Amino acid sequence: MPDVTCHFLNLTLRNPIILASGILGTSADLLERAAREGAGAVTAKSCGPTPRAGHPNPVAVDWGHGLINAVGLSNPGAAEEARMLAEARARLEPLGVPLIASIFAGTTAEFGEVARTITAARPHLIEVNISCPNVADEFGTPFAASCESAAAVTEAVKRNVGDIPIAVKLAPNVPDIARIAAAVVEAGADAITAINTMPGMVINADAGRPVLSNRIGGISGPALKPIALRCVYQIARTVRVPIIGTGGVTTGRDAAEMLLAGATAVGVGSAMWTRGVGALGDIAAELAVWMGQAGYGTLEEIGVRSEE
Amino acid sequence: MPDVTCHFLNLTLRNPIILASGILGTSADLLERAAREGAGAVTAKSCGPTPRAGHPNPVAVDWGHGLINAVGLSNPGAAEEARMLAEARARLEPLGVPLIASIFAGTTAEFGEVARTITAARPHLIEVNISCPNVADEFGTPFAASCESAAAVTEAVKRNVGDIPIAVKLAPNVPDIARIAAAVVEAGADAITAINTMPGMVINADAGRPVLSNRIGGISGPALKPIALRCVYQIARTVRVPIIGTGGVTTGRDAAEMLLAGATAVGVGSAMWTRGVGALGDIAAELAVWMGQAGYGTLEEIGVRSEE
């Protein structure tokens, strides 16, 4: 059986499948469940400086070729989140599953503050969500839209996290994602997560209305996969940091495609709608089977072959 | 039966369904066929200054939730294209179906030259393709990526087309498409076409390779629809010019969604893969049926209701 151990920065994951941010990552119980159901690492839902209720319903629907959501970054605020993360970390420790925190904020300075607060919980990695598409009305153009703002946030966070590595999460709706990646790596990002959802709108013709209460939301699931693969491919050919390739991965074969595109680990979110939380472990197992058939012994071999 | 007549700038289309650029628009025969099969207007494939062979095969595949293509702007060059367009125009005249030319180029000045050459054929509208994602290696970041370059191209084209109106075709992979739209309208665009394909990559895991010879291609079809609806919605709330809403429209209901998002007319391309060329007329007919059921008498009523 091939070895799916994933070496990501200084971390060793039993497999490369990572619970993506915003899916089930709202409590220590749910983070633990994702770990028990087979994730190699788990990411908490993004938290910001202060509590947010998020958008009213509808906040998510399946539109046939993917999902759209505008949950609206509901979260309990950084202080409460740090407590939850500390508990989650303690619960994950015996399982050997690393914990990834996720943060967002409205200003560069606030990003630094949230990062500092969260650091108290000692997550193994902090993901910096500069790319949430559902709160643009309040927070203006996302930081992921320009090299300058993306780099500024990266630096602010990096100054506040001590020795905890950070991954910056990028948005697909930019002309040249590789340039943004280069800017955040230059600014100190240890890793990249690519990608967040793609802004979209689902309209119900009979109702004559956008379905989400926020009208605009983020597209995830199958429709996002080729966009994510392209982004990961472009980033991997520009910077030398590991990438958490995220977007539309539903099967072990999808995960293989993400690794072939240049990812070191693979984020999974929407797949749990169709396959349940067990998807995390099942995808890892399917990947191992595929690797065996395709003649790969380790994840590193996939990376090497994809660069030929 | 509801009236699907579409008033677009100074043109009257028997229905709002427009053959999108790059699909079947390579010859007068095919443009005529699209018109005979029911299109309200037809767009020719984008042509540039000089002949191009395009990319080698594979240039297009169906990946399950949409298509991806990197045909590579194969075209016979502007001079030959102008001859073809003149013939097409003559053949479409008796059918009452307006002809839309489409142009691309590598520099702002060249855009002006191609526009001038094409103007000789007297198309009813000239679509300015500043958003083709498949030729970035050669042509750098598409002009649709920034307000400045998009506006510059718009002005250059506008200076060269006399009284022929122009529509500028925008790209979805920008942080804020409404800003680009505002810039091109400010620069003289009479209409907007939104959107071109979204850059993506399809990988075949077993082959260990991207499927397209160009590796990166443009995503179209169902997966693109919510992205296109969101773009059209944002543009319609920012500028007051008519929009050709394009992306993933496969049924009359999809067309209705596009009109509800704020489009005045609806581009259709990829749907012809699954439904054949007859899709053009069929979608228009389905739209009429839907309008009847939903209680709309004219397209204008849809526009009004969607702005409530």
Added chain:
Amino acid sequence: MHETFTITQIRTENYRTKTFVFDKPFSGAQPGQYVMAWLPDVGEKPFSIAGADPLRLMVVAVGPFSEALHRLDVGDRVWARGPLGQGFALEGRHHLLVGGGYGVAPLLFLARKAVAAGHTVDVCIGARTAADVLLAEAFVSTDSTDFNGFVGEKSVKSVPSVEKLSITTEDGSLGGRGLVTQAVEAAIHARRPDCVYACGPTPLLVALARLCREHTLPHQLSWEAHMRCGMGLCGDCELDAVTRQVAGIPAGWLVCKDGPVLRFA
């Protein structure tokens, strides 16, 4: 995605409750599953499927969304996505159904399914006062047109009713006085069911969970939570720790997707 449903019939069940019958079936829906009902510009909330062919929902007007539904007329439209979640699964051949509030709606759907399969069914309904008792006649009616409650039963004209229906009100204005759990105890002693099924307010469910554990009876309880995505993604529908503990619900259990029905053997 939401499908469009048009109201064909509205029946007033009590002073604050209406049943809405729609123009088409919700194929494949099982008793205990729910839909997310959407009213554009109003909101989206979960409602138990009270009948699948055609779709019917029973709505208690208690706040903005349910009141907006109550303002609708025949011919108006409601949008719904689903069927969502895990419903009830019949275990054995003699069933005890326990309902409080709108919880009787999915149970009626379940009762029709059990009776049609030739099983026997006892029902306990609890309510505050007589005015709050819902669907009592429907459970004992033999006229299935009255509540054509489940798939494929549209044409059945006379279905045998449940064996025993007991009603309890807190003020004794109808049936026994007290808590429905007393009636449940009695029903269990009178004839031990193969499984207990319940839907209703959380305190009722907590009490029933304890009772069934004491009697080592398999039970399937339908839990309620604030739902947002309804897809098992957002995490919002986790039950609070206290409820989970007293009812023995596993950590990380999602009402919207793992539930709303949780089965204990």
Added chain:
Amino acid sequence: MHETFTITQIRTENYRTKTFVFDKPFSGAQPGQYVMAWLPDVGEKPFSIAGADPLRLMVVAVGPFSEALHRLDVGDRVWARGPLGQGFALEGRHHLLVGGGYGVAPLLFLARKAVAAGHTVDVCIGARTAADVLLAEAFVSTDSTDFNGFVGEKSVKSVPSVEKLSITTEDGSLGGRGLVTQAVEAAIHARRPDCVYACGPTPLLVALARLCREHTLPHQLSWEAHMRCGMGLCGDCELDAVTRQVAGIPAGWLVCKDGPVLRFA
């Protein structure tokens, strides 16, 4: 999307032609339809489906892509998408099949289907020299394992062969000397077919179109063009105006999607 096929068998048909048999069927494929075969880093080209269960392709090595295919061994993989386009549809009960070059591949698939349906089949094969004649024995073989040509026929052991097979070579090195159209004339006079089916080089098809019109015979001809998308989108596979005119092909007809087979009643 391309599916992965592994070569299980390779048969050399003549000095520049091989048949590749793959490890699985191409479900639903009809004679006359084609696949786009992809070799990563080499290219993607259309090939007629010479057998669907399992997939088989017959490849004439004439240039870079077909030569790359010829370099493959058993166990190597080929990727293919399809089945694409419109194939042949049997009309009537007596059929005349006319093949040139690799065109005999889809016709063999068609012949097996017709014979299995109890119809009668005459075949005319044309080639430059004896060395270029392809599949001649396969058409008259009764051993279906030799060319298990179509879905569901894997187990048929002895299928009756075609009625009459005539071969024409330009140099007379095998069969009659001259052009295959002469043999076709003769076959029509010997026994008038209900329909003529052909696949081969464009000049052959043009000649046959004229001949069939003279005889007012329904005919189905499979045309060849440069294909790119294979999906009826890019417009690249339109036939040139001259060919269209002499063969009476409608303007705007797309070989990849409306064809490759065009039927004239």
